[in-house]
Amino acid sequence: MRKSVATQGLSTPLKGEIITPPDKSMSHRSLIIGSLTKGKIKISNFLTGADCLATLEILKELGCEIEFLDKNTVILNAKNAYTAPKKELYCGNSGTTIRLMAGLLCAQNFKSTLSGDISLSKRPMKRIIAPLSLMGAKLKSNEGKAPLVIEQGELNGIEYKSPIASAQVKSAILLAGLQTPNGKTTVLEPSLSRNHTERMLQFFGSDIETFTKDGLFGVTIGQSSLIPKDLNVVGDISSAAFIMVATSIVKNSDVILKNIGLNPTRTGLIDVMKRMKANINILNCDLVSNEEVGDIRIQYSPDMEGCKISGNDIPRLIDELPIIVLLATQAKGTTTIKDAGDLKNKESDRIASVTRELRKFGAKIEPTDDGFIIEGKNSGNGLFNKEAEVECYHDHRIAMMGYIAALINQKPCKINDFEWVETSFPNFLNIFENLKK
Numbered sequence: 001m002r003k004s005v006a007t008q009g010l011s012t013p014l015k016g017e018i019i020t021p022p023d024k025s026m027s028h029r030s031l032i033i034g035s036l037t038k039g040k041i042k043i044s045n046f047l048t049g050a051d052c053l054a055t056l057e058i059l060k061e062l063g064c065e066i067e068f069l070d071k072n073t074v075i076l077n078a079k080n081a082y083t084a085p086k087k088e089l090y091c092g093n094s095g096t097t098i099r100l101m102a103g104l105l106c107a108q109n110f111k112s113t114l115s116g117d118i119s120l121s122k123r124p125m126k127r128i129i130a131p132l133s134l135m136g137a138k139l140k141s142n143e144g145k146a147p148l149v150i151e152q153g154e155l156n157g158i159e160y161k162s163p164i165a166s167a168q169v170k171s172a173i174l175l176a177g178l179q180t181p182n183g184k185t186t187v188l189e190p191s192l193s194r195n196h197t198e199r200m201l202q203f204f205g206s207d208i209e210t211f212t213k214d215g216l217f218g219v220t221i222g223q224s225s226l227i228p229k230d231l232n233v234v235g236d237i238s239s240a241a242f243i244m245v246a247t248s249i250v251k252n253s254d255v256i257l258k259n260i261g262l263n264p265t266r267t268g269l270i271d272v273m274k275r276m277k278a279n280i281n282i283l284n285c286d287l288v289s290n291e292e293v294g295d296i297r298i299q300y301s302p303d304m305e306g307c308k309i310s311g312n313d314i315p316r317l318i319d320e321l322p323i324i325v326l327l328a329t330q331a332k333g334t335t336t337i338k339d340a341g342d343l344k345n346k347e348s349d350r351i352a353s354v355t356r357e358l359r360k361f362g363a364k365i366e367p368t369d370d371g372f373i374i375e376g377k378n379s380g381n382g383l384f385n386k387e388a389e390v391e392c393y394h395d396h397r398i399a400m401m402g403y404i405a406a407l408i409n410q411k412p413c414k415i416n417d418f419e420w421v422e423t424s425f426p427n428f429l430n431i432f433e434n435l436k437k
């Protein structure tokens with residue numbers, strides 16, 4: 001069902017203490033990596049968004065026993081063994097599902113097909129097909145796109161220098177490497193992408209080592225058996241990002257976000273907001289299931305300044321860039337974002353979709369080949385003042401960016417196909433209703 005949300009600028013602040021959704025990357029990995037152990041695992045705070053449910057259904061189709069104890073608690077009875085699927089494995093909108101499952105499936109002794117929705121079927125898969133094929137995997141694609149047909153190959157360890165910093169590429173190779181009897185597998189990447197796979201494999205006791213060499217970030221894995229352990233998923237900073245930005249730009253707001261994942265490979269937004277002089281504080285830090293976690297307090301920040309975002313910043317905030325572009329429209333001066341060309345390969349071409357949709361509100365954004373140049377406010381408030389109808393292109397983060405832009409828009413606004421938020425943030429509207437009270 002297509003759902004539109006009609007909304008208009010807020011006259012009241014956002015206030016409260018809230019719990020945001022569980023981390024999407026960790027939820028996928030908890031099932032995929034967990035299924036490679038042997039024994040019962042309780043996964044607490046699992047994200048029941050559409051993307052992670054696609055991973056869950058695929059693992060069930062492969063014979064894994066998975067049950068819900070309650071809405072966010074999953075019991076996985078892992079056997080490190082899979083049965084041939086009777087149907088196509090449908091990954092929906094989820095790049096993480098298709099790329100990580102390809103790494104897992106290329107070591108199995110049966111044929112499988114991974115497919116996706118219209119958005120996923122346009123996204124590049126050569127980035128995983130190339131290294132997995134070098135390892136000996138047998139993968140066929142539709143000219144480098146889904147569906148992927150995978151047959152059993154004889155896998156060998158390789159050293160792979162990835163041209164891009166991508167956690168999905170790194171993870172696909174590591175999952176294949178973990179199951180490779182012939183030699184160890186090393187992945188080298190130009191910047192450090194999110195390292196939840198490495199962290200979780202360490203948590204389950206695998207033979208894995210990380211290092212830096214000649215300015216590259218490396219990880220080596222060997223075949224090893226994993227020890228089952230209960231796991232707690234932390235809150236998703238990429239979902240929290242929408243509330244963090246909303247709080248900093250809606251007048252007089254003050255919000256505490258509880259239990260947010262603070263893995264340094266994911267906290268680029270916090271660093272950028274500090275650079276922009278936002279009022280942001282981190283409280284109650286802890287380590288949960290080998291991942292840093294803490295609370296984030298954000299307050300309305302009328303004096304933010306534009307900044308430059310590039311290079312090693314990018315993988316640490318790649319999913320936050322749509323909402324960062326909106327944030328930059330509310331800071332004084334110019335913000336420049338570079339080295340983010342891979343945004344064209346996300347759920348939508350985010351350089352085009354962010355520019356097109358935020359311009360509807362009157363934002364001054366120039367797209368470039370690898371980012372954006374954003375003209376912020378010159379003085380006073382930077383509130384938008386245009387009637388706008390936002391499209392989201394099968395992209396949850398564009399839908400949520402549109403909603404936050406509407407909070408500071410003084411004219412009525414409509415966001416079409418808002419059901420896409422289900423991908424990563426199923427209770428998005430409820431949370432905002434509570435923060436507005």
Ligand code: S3P
Pocket residue numbers: 024025026095096165166167168169171193194318319
């Ligand atoms: C993810 C990695 C990133 C990110 C995506 C989730 C993951 O993609 O954009 O939303 O869970 O590994 P890339 O690996 O393509 O950069």
